[in-house]
Amino acid sequence: MTIVHIACKNLLRKKVRSLLTMFGIALSAWVLISLFGFNAGYESSLNRDIDSLGYQVLVTAKGCPYEAATLMLKGGTGLRYMPQRIADAIAQESEVEAVTAMLMHTVFDPNKGESGGYSAYLGVDPTTFPKMKPFMEFMHGGWFTQPDALEAVLGYEAAELEQREVGDLLLITEKNIEVKVVGVLKRTGTQDDGTIFLPLRTVQQIFGVTDVLTGIGVKLKHEADITRFEEKMYRLPDVQVVTMSQVKQTIMTLVTTAKVIVLSIALIAVLISMTGVMNTVLMSVMERRQELGILKALGATSLDIFMLIWLETFVLCVLGSCFGAVVAVTTSALTDMLVRNILPYAPRGGLMQISMPLVVMTVGTVTGIGLVSGIYPSWQAGRVRPLDAIRSQEE
Amino acid sequence: MHAIRPAMMLGLVLFSVFGMIEGSFAAVGCDLNDPDRDVARLFPGATGYKTIYVSIERRGGPELLKNIEERLGDSFRGIYETIDVPYTIYEIMQGTERIGYIHGVNAKGQYGGIQVFLALDLNGVIQNFYFQKLTSRFGKELRSHNFGAQFIGLSLKDFYHYNVVTGMLDGNSTAARITNPVPEAEADFKATLRAVKKNLILMDEFVYGNRYLHYCMTCRAQERR
Numbered sequence: 001m002t003i004v005h006i007a008c009k010n011l012l013r014k015k016v017r018s019l020l021t022m023f024g025i026a027l028s029a030w031v032l033i034s035l036f037g038f039n040a041g042y043e044s045s046l047n048r049d050i051d052s053l054g055y056q057v058l059v060t061a062k063g064c065p066y067e068a069a070t071l072m073l074k075g076g077t078g079l080r081y082m083p084q085r086i087a088d089a090i091a092q093e094s095e096v097e098a099v100t101a102m103l104m105h106t107v108f109d110p111n112k113g114e115s116g117g118y119s120a121y122l123g124v125d126p127t128t129f130p131k132m133k134p135f136m137e138f139m140h141g142g143w144f145t146q147p148d149a150l151e152a153v154l155g156y157e158a159a160e161l162e163q164r165e166v167g168d169l170l171l172i173t174e175k176n177i178e179v180k181v182v183g184v185l186k187r188t189g190t191q192d193d194g195t196i197f198l199p200l201r202t203v204q205q206i207f208g209v210t211d212v213l214t215g216i217g218v219k220l221k222h223e224a225d226i227t228r229f230e231e232k233m234y235r236l237p238d239v240q241v242v243t244m245s246q247v248k249q250t251i252m253t254l255v256t257t258a259k260v261i262v263l264s265i266a267l268i269a270v271l272i273s274m275t276g277v278m279n280t281v282l283m284s285v286m287e288r289r290q291e292l293g294i295l296k297a298l299g300a301t302s303l304d305i306f307m308l309i310w311l312e313t314f315v316l317c318v319l320g321s322c323f324g325a326v327v328a329v330t331t332s333a334l335t336d337m338l339v340r341n342i343l344p345y346a347p348r349g350g351l352m353q354i355s356m357p358l359v360v361m362t363v364g365t366v367t368g369i370g371l372v373s374g375i376y377p378s379w380q381a382g383r384v385r386p387l388d389a390i391r392s393q394e395e
Numbered sequence: 396m397h398a399i400r401p402a403m404m405l406g407l408v409l410f411s412v413f414g415m416i417e418g419s420f421a422a423v424g425c426d427l428n429d430p431d432r433d434v435a436r437l438f439p440g441a442t443g444y445k446t447i448y449v450s451i452e453r454r455g456g457p458e459l460l461k462n463i464e465e466r467l468g469d470s471f472r473g474i475y476e477t478i479d480v481p482y483t484i485y486e487i488m489q490g491t492e493r494i495g496y497i498h499g500v501n502a503k504g505q506y507g508g509i510q511v512f513l514a515l516d517l518n519g520v521i522q523n524f525y526f527q528k529l530t531s532r533f534g535k536e537l538r539s540h541n542f543g544a545q546f547i548g549l550s551l552k553d554f555y556h557y558n559v560v561t562g563m564l565d566g567n568s569t570a571a572r573i574t575n576p577v578p579e580a581e582a583d584f585k586a587t588l589r590a591v592k593k594n595l596i597l598m599d600e601f602v603y604g605n606r607y608l609h610y611c612m613t614c615r616a617q618e619r620r
Contacts, residue, residue, distance in 0.1 A: 109530065110534065110535075111526070111528075111529045111530060111531065111534030111535075111538060112528055112529075112530075157423065159475070160423040160475045161423055161501075161508050162507040162508045162530075163475055163501060163502070163503035163504070163507065163508040163509075164507065164508075168503075169505065169506055170506055170507060170530075171505075171506035171507065171530050171531070171532065173530065173534075176532065178506070
């Protein structure tokens with residue numbers, strides 16, 4: 001009979017206690033995996049949501065903070081432009097993940113309404129703009145075939161108002177130029193729904209405003225300090241910045257707070273688990289004092305006894321943490337649903353992200369902590385003196 | 396309080412960004428851009444108006460849509476001519492007396508949406524015609540007084556002889572007198588006639604109690620009712 005068999009037999013002698021100890025360890029593992037899984041899932045879903053907002057910073061020419069409003073008010077005249085090279089300069093900044101250049105232009109349509117009206121066109125770079133707006137999906141068609149194509153992509157409401165479908169034509173009245181509709185976007189719930197998109201170069205060529213822009217959308221890296229970046233942007237000549245810094249900072253503060261809370265709860269779970277294991281094994285050692293004394297009298301060394309008790313702890317920890325991991329994985333969908341109902345705001349996508357490395361790491365950590373907790377009881381067991389143990393039985 | 400404010404702000408921002416995405420959206424309707432000004436211009440003598448909102452979906456559902464399509468002689472086309480389109484009917488008042496209606500519909504023109512408004516008397520006879528929106532190379536000609544004046548005095552009875560699919564008008568119809576001012580604007584001209592017929596059918600269903608239904612000799616809808 002090997003030492004492993006003896007350890008397992010010993011555990012089976014007190015089934016209820018062994019099960020309860022295992023259950024305590026399983027609970028710790030479950031809590032740890034669920035908490036870290038939630039932390040990872042929430043952060044990644046939140047980041048995805050932030051990403052889907054598109055660019056967080058809009059750089060415009062000074063005096064033109066809300067280009068669309070200015071365009072409407074001034075009818076496209078008196079627009080302030082900035083040179084296209086500013087976009088390249090911004091792209092060089094270390095905080096920047098991507099930039100997209102935009103040029104808005106309006107034309108007067110005398111047949112719109114009783115006394116005419118304006119139609120606005122937004123020129124976008126087909127290589128960078130779609131990446132900035134990953135939430136944009138096409139109802140029909142797709143993006144432009146060429147960077148200077150006479151093609152248009154319409155937001156859902158623009159298409160609805162103009163009654164346009166893929167293949168239909170649009171007329172830029174003032175210039176008497178036809179453009180072909182190549183895509184109609186699904187609703188996004190944003191201002192893009194009412195926008196007519198044309199390739200940037202096409203807008204520049206049609207309206208004779210080459211190498212200028214009205215806006216630059218900037219997407220920053222996750223770790224970037226938006227406020228610092230904003231200050232940097234103000235150093236550029238003749239530009240001003242519209243940011244979502246407050247929103248992003250608030251979100252990131254919430255994420256950081258949540259991380260601290262999660263780590264605190266995890267620490268408490270680990271401490272409870274450690275104390276539980278230590279208490280249970282110590283109790284077991286005290287109860288089996290005479291038995292351990294006899295084992296020693298029969299020739300077992302202190303190390304043999306230490307190893308036996310430590311092995312029992314190891315078996316309890318491995319089985320308990322594995323069971324906890326199984327429960328955490330199988331109930332993750334339920335946990336996701338419960339958490340989603342409790343939280344005032346939950347990002348889209350899965351809130352629980354339990355990966356295999358997380359499971360292995362947690363099982364390893366819980367087992368390791370359990371083994372550390374088992375050192376003292378095992379050491380106590382190894383120190384039992386045969387005579388004292390037998391004498392205590394007589395008393 | 397300080398802790399609540401950013402959370403509230405975040406909630407509001409995120410709701411406005413994401414909440415709207417999941418929300419439901421109604422189809423686009425056809426309203427007058429400036430009702431006060433437009434009503435006075437389209438219905439001289441009007442002193443006020445009431446606004447009524449109706450849709451085929453709420454009024455009679457798919458069965459009503461089928462009847463309307465039968466009367467129009469064409470199915471509702473495209474992805475925007477749907478059953479849930481909200482129609483705005485302006486009930487025109489002169490003092491306390493109702494004197495007519497103004498109603499507009501969207502139509503698909505060659506280069507964009509066309510919005511055709513009709514001012515109708517209490518018998519469904521056209522009193523005025525107005526393109527609120529039209530994108531065309533020949534917008535000036537189509538928006539001319541002479542073109543719009545051709546519709547005045549006509550009713551749905553006259554448009555039953557217009558085939559919206561082929562664009563052919565029966566020679567015996569009064570509507571056959573309507574001429575296209577620019578041959579190159581054929582697509583917008585046809586879209587306009589279809590919009591007028593559709594407008595009149597909708598008004599007959601929504602307001603006039605189908606008083607013009609019996610003129611539609613090919614309609615099986617008449618038998619069903």
